[in-house]
Amino acid sequence: MIFSIAWRNIWRSPQRSLVVLCAICLGLFGGVFSMAFTNGMSLQRIRSAISTEVADIQIHSPEFLAKGEILDTIPAPRAVIARLSALPGVSHWSSRIKINAMAASATTGTGVVLYGIDPADERAVSSIADRVGQGGYLADGGRNDIVVGAKLAQKLRVRLGSKIVLTMQAADGAITGGAFKIAGIYKTDNSAFDETAVFSVAADLRVLTGLSKDAVQEIAVRTADSRAAPAAAARLQAMFGSLVVESWEKSSPELALLESIMTYMMFLFLVIILVALAFGIVNTMLMAILERTRELGMLMAIGMTKTRIFAMIMVETVLLCLTGGAAGMAASAAAIAYFGNKGIDLSSVSRGLSALGYGSLVYPQMDVAFYVALSILIMATGIASSVYPALRALRLQPAKAIRTI
Amino acid sequence: MSIITIKNLTKVYDETSVPVYALNGIDLTFEEGEFTAIVGPSGSGKTTLLNILGGLDVPSGGAIDIAGTNMGTLSSRDLTRFRLHNIGFVFQSYNLIPVLSAQENIEFIMQLQGKPRAQRSARAQELLAQVGIPDRAASRPGQLSGGQQQRVAVARALASRPRFVLADEPTANLDSKSAENLLDIMGKLNKDENVTFIFSTHDARVMHKARRIITLEDGKVLKDQTV
Ligand SMILES: Nc1ncnc2c1ncn2[C@@H]1O[C@H](COP(=O)(O)OP(=O)(O)O)[C@@H](O)[C@H]1O
Ligand SMILES: [Mg+2]
Numbered sequence: 001m002i003f004s005i006a007w008r009n010i011w012r013s014p015q016r017s018l019v020v021l022c023a024i025c026l027g028l029f030g031g032v033f034s035m036a037f038t039n040g041m042s043l044q045r046i047r048s049a050i051s052t053e054v055a056d057i058q059i060h061s062p063e064f065l066a067k068g069e070i071l072d073t074i075p076a077p078r079a080v081i082a083r084l085s086a087l088p089g090v091s092h093w094s095s096r097i098k099i100n101a102m103a104a105s106a107t108t109g110t111g112v113v114l115y116g117i118d119p120a121d122e123r124a125v126s127s128i129a130d131r132v133g134q135g136g137y138l139a140d141g142g143r144n145d146i147v148v149g150a151k152l153a154q155k156l157r158v159r160l161g162s163k164i165v166l167t168m169q170a171a172d173g174a175i176t177g178g179a180f181k182i183a184g185i186y187k188t189d190n191s192a193f194d195e196t197a198v199f200s201v202a203a204d205l206r207v208l209t210g211l212s213k214d215a216v217q218e219i220a221v222r223t224a225d226s227r228a229a230p231a232a233a234a235r236l237q238a239m240f241g242s243l244v245v246e247s248w249e250k251s252s253p254e255l256a257l258l259e260s261i262m263t264y265m266m267f268l269f270l271v272i273i274l275v276a277l278a279f280g281i282v283n284t285m286l287m288a289i290l291e292r293t294r295e296l297g298m299l300m301a302i303g304m305t306k307t308r309i310f311a312m313i314m315v316e317t318v319l320l321c322l323t324g325g326a327a328g329m330a331a332s333a334a335a336i337a338y339f340g341n342k343g344i345d346l347s348s349v350s351r352g353l354s355a356l357g358y359g360s361l362v363y364p365q366m367d368v369a370f371y372v373a374l375s376i377l378i379m380a381t382g383i384a385s386s387v388y389p390a391l392r393a394l395r396l397q398p399a400k401a402i403r404t405i
Numbered sequence: 406m407s408i409i410t411i412k413n414l415t416k417v418y419d420e421t422s423v424p425v426y427a428l429n430g431i432d433l434t435f436e437e438g439e440f441t442a443i444v445g446p447s448g449s450g451k452t453t454l455l456n457i458l459g460g461l462d463v464p465s466g467g468a469i470d471i472a473g474t475n476m477g478t479l480s481s482r483d484l485t486r487f488r489l490h491n492i493g494f495v496f497q498s499y500n501l502i503p504v505l506s507a508q509e510n511i512e513f514i515m516q517l518q519g520k521p522r523a524q525r526s527a528r529a530q531e532l533l534a535q536v537g538i539p540d541r542a543a544s545r546p547g548q549l550s551g552g553q554q555q556r557v558a559v560a561r562a563l564a565s566r567p568r569f570v571l572a573d574e575p576t577a578n579l580d581s582k583s584a585e586n587l588l589d590i591m592g593k594l595n596k597d598e599n600v601t602f603i604f605s606t607h608d609a610r611v612m613h614k615a616r617r618i619i620t621l622e623d624g625k626v627l628k629d630q631t632v
Contacts, residue, residue, distance in 0.1 A: 001509070001516050008504035294499040301461050301496075303489025303517055303565070305482060399462040402496060403452070 002308065006316035009288070010323070017320065020284045024277050024324025024378075025331060031273045032332035032374065035266040036364035040340065042262045043365055045189070045358050046248070046255050047226070051127040052188040053197075054248045054255075055094075055220035056229035057236065059084075062244050064217050070099050070169050073215045074243060080219060083239055089223050089232050092124035095216040097205050101168040103148075103198065105156035112152065112198045114166060116205035125220050128186050128199065135160045135184035141203035145183035149194025153185050160185055166198075171210040178208045189359040274377060277324075278385040285317050285389035296393055297401025306394050313390040314383060321382030322375075329371055336364045408568055408601065409435040409458060414467035416453050416624070427453040429624040431467070435569070435603060440595040442615035443605040450624040451605035452573050458603065459492050459571045460484045472568055489517055493562030493570035495604075497577045500558035501546040507533060507557045508542040511564045518565055532560035536590050552583030559591060569601035576611050588614045 010017050050056060059080065064072035074080060077095055084090055097116030102109055119138045123129045128147070129137040138145055146164070148156075158164055160182055167177035180200060188194055205211065221236075223229045226248065233247035249256040289296065299309065343361040416428040427450045435441065443451050456462040457469065460476055469476040471491065479487055488494075501510045511529040520528075533539045536556035538549075546554050555575055562570045572591070576584035588611050594600045606612050613632075620628040 001505075001513055005502060005504055012504060295502065298494075298496060298499055299502070300485065301459070301488065301494050302514055302561075303485055305485050308517070397462075399456045402461075402499070 002312050002315055003319075006312055006319055009292075009316050010320050013288070013291075016284060016287065020280055020320060021324040021327065023280050024321060025328040027273045027277050028270075028325060028328025028374075028378075029331045029335070031266075031270040032329065032366065033335055033364065035270060035370075036332065036336045036340070036366040037344070037362060038262050038266055040363045040365040041358055042258050044363060046259060048189045048359060049252060049255055050226055050248050052131065053190065053193050054252045055125055056223040056226050057221040057233045057245060057247050058251050059219040059221065059236070059240070059243050059245050060217065061242075064098075065244055068100060070171060070209060070211065070217075073211075073217055074219060077214055077216050077219065080240060080243070084219075084221060084236055087232065087235065089225070089228055090221055091224050092121075092222045094118065094121040094125040094220045095202075095214075096122075096218040096220060097202050097209075097211060097215075098217040099168050099205075099209070101166045101198075103152070103156060104165045104167070105158045105162065107157050108155070110152070110155060111196070112166075113196050114168065114205070115197065115199045116202035117199055118202055122199070125222050128188070131186040131188050132184040133187055135182070137184055138199060138201050141201035143183075144178060144180045144204050145201065146180035147184040147186055147199045148182055149191075149197060150185050150187040151191045151194040152196070152198065153182065155195060158182060166200075168209065170208070171212070171215075176208055176210075270374070271377070274381045278381050281317060281321060281382070281385040282388055284320070285313065285386065286392065288316075289313065289389050289393045293396060293401050293404045296396055297398045297404070300396065300398040301402060309393055310390045313393055314386040317386030317389070318379055318382035321378050321385070325375065325378035329374065333366075333371070336366050339364050407434040407436050408472050409433075410470045411458070412468045414454075414457065414469065415465050416450075416457060416462070417465045419465075427624050428457070428464070431624070431626055433619065433626065433629070435601070437568075437601055438595070438599045439569075439601050439603065439617060440592060440615055441603045441617040441619060442612045443603065443619045443621060444607060444612050445621035445627070447607065449621040451607075451621055453624075454621065455571050455573045455603070455605055459494060460488050489514070489565060491568045493565060493567035495555065495558045495562050495570065495572035495575045497574045500561070501554060503546050506543050506545055507538070507549065507560075510546070510557055511561045514561055514565050528564060529560070532563055533557075535563075535594065536560045537586075550583070551579050552586060555579065555583075555587050556590060559587070559594070563594065563598075563600060569603060572602065572604035574605055574607075576606060576608055581610055584608065584611055585614075 059074065061072050061074050081093060081095070084093060094117060099114050101112050101114040103112045117138070123137070132147060133150070138147055153159065156164060162182050163179050164182065165177055165179050167175060170176040186194070206213065223232050229247040230249055233245050233250070237245040296309065340363050343363050345361055347360045411431060411433050414428055414431040418425040418427055431454065443454060445451055453462070457464050474487065502513065505513060508529045511532055512525040515525040515528060530539065530542065533542055536559055538553055538556055541549060541553060546557070549557065576587055579587065591602050592614055595602055612618055615632065617631045618628070619626060
């Protein structure tokens with residue numbers, strides 16, 4: 001009966017309760033929706049980075065990571081691929097030549113990271129091919145085709161079909177170079193990446209640099225589930241002790257950090273909202289108790305123990321919080337479902353976002369586990385906010401409380 | 406054997422700047438089955454006496470023994486339990502929980518006592534019939550007249566099967582017809598069910614219904630007459 005009394009008590013001053021309920025509902029909506037927004041943004045950033053830049057797992061020789069030179073190749077790459085392809089969870093892989101080069105157009109020059117790839121393998125690992133807006137992706141070798149980022153094209157002041165000269169170190173240590181024709185221009189969410197990464201057919205680079213057949217500096221691996229990448233990377237590392245196997249969290253620690261910092265910040269934000277709400281709840285409950293002084297005195301007089309009085313006020317406060325909380329969570333879940341599907345268009349500010357590697361359509365996203373955690377947090381807020389009003393109620397003395405006018 | 410014995414009871418309210426001597430040495434005994442009015446002018450100490458009899462307030466001096474229990478020895482928690490099981494209360498107003506129906510208000514006290522649901526419901530209906538409003542079981546206090554509310558309060562006070570019922574000016578807020586009705590119901594319960602009632606009043610139309618009238622003045626017993 002304590003539950004039904006507590007619940008009905010909430011609706012004794014419907015106006016006052018509704019004000020608190022609205023505050024809780026709106027506060028939570030704001031907190032949860034912005035969390036989902038940032039969460040969606042960082043997840044998208046991570047997904048996009050994995051599909052265009054870092055893949056799930058990268059394999060290098062330790063020397064390549066230290067010096068990054070052309071001869072720091074992976075020993076026996078065929079054997080490595082043979083074994084990693086047998087690993088469950090590994091879906092695709094691509095062997096890449098990866099060397100630093102200077103790119104020069106008729107007017108200007110800049111440093112780039114030049115990839116030599118097998119187009120068919122690379123398409124399975126990276127979505128750059130889908131990001132080519134002008135021209136097309138690489139096909140067969142023999143034509144010295146190259147695909148560059150839009151930002152680089154802009155910087156070098158070149159267009160589709162333009163020629164650029166790439167200069168790099170050859171396998172024998174000499175400097176070599178060649179003219180490449182821009183066959184495609186791609187654009188990812190990360191303009192910093194677009195400015196440096198250029199792709200050519202591996203066979204063409206082998207001719208130019210004298211790198212032997214199969215010699216590669218990088219093997220990029222995709223797993224069925226990016227969250228499983230660290231575990232798969234650890235197993236690969238155990239197989240190839242002389243190589244360095246890194247999951248995306250290791251090779252791009254800023255991505256992992258982004259995720260954890262964002263989650264942490266938003267959680268803090270939510271806690272602040274809840275603390276602010278708690279003050280409103282305490283105030284409401286104090287008013288309710290003041291109004292009910294005589295009634296509480298009567299309840300104590302007829303034999304309700306302090307423990308039960310305390311419980312009744314606590315239940316009332318927690319129910320108030322949970323009602324507002326449920327409304328707030330339902331509203332945010334609905335909004336997240338809607339915008340999570342439709343996306344929120346930020347193209348008006350997308351230039352700035354792109355410099356940071358973010359897409360211009362954000363899909364807010366939130367795990368079910370979060371709602372569970374939030375419900376517990378709301379309940380805790382209710383319990384915490386009930387303590388002071390309940391203690392105030394316990395200070396009442398029945399004989400005096402009943403005489404109160 | 407008497408159910409209540411009070412000896413040399415005094416009560417001083419000393420939280421005020423000038424201490425108020427509300428009760429000044431009261432000796433009384435109450436027997437089972439009494440129907441007693443405590444009368445006296447306003448400020449004579451009726452409420453104070455009833456509060457102390459009911460364990461809602463502690464005396465400044467003297468002793469109270471209720472059914473063999475020395476009230477001075479009980480902790481606040483035990484006192485609450487003692488009230489729940491031994492004493493029924495009817496106040497002047499605000500007797501009922503506004504969010505509960507009449508039936509629920511009566512059942513509530515039995516639930517505090519831990520009585521099973523079926524028993525609670527049957528007893529509540531029986532009591533509502535005894536106080537003459539069996540058809541108002543589902544009404545909330547706000548939907549009942551003052552007289553009906555006080556009848557529910559009497560039913561609630563009896564629900565716990567207390568040793569006695571204390572009623573502080575139960576008719577003060579009622580018109581004279583309702584007041585007389587309430588007293589008649591209490592008198593009938595006293596006669597038929599042997600419920601002990603001790604009630605205060607300063608209403609002459611009500612006090613003559615009592616079989617014993619204790620008159621207080623300035624915190625002392627002025628008269629104690631059995632009619
Ligand atoms: N809490 C209190 N503090 C100080 N004086 C009080 C308090 N309660 C009652 N009194 C005083 O005690 C006296 C007796 O009051 P009360 O028992 O209410 O009398 P009655 O019920 O007969 O009107 C009165 O003078 C009243 O003013
Ligand atoms: Mg009084």
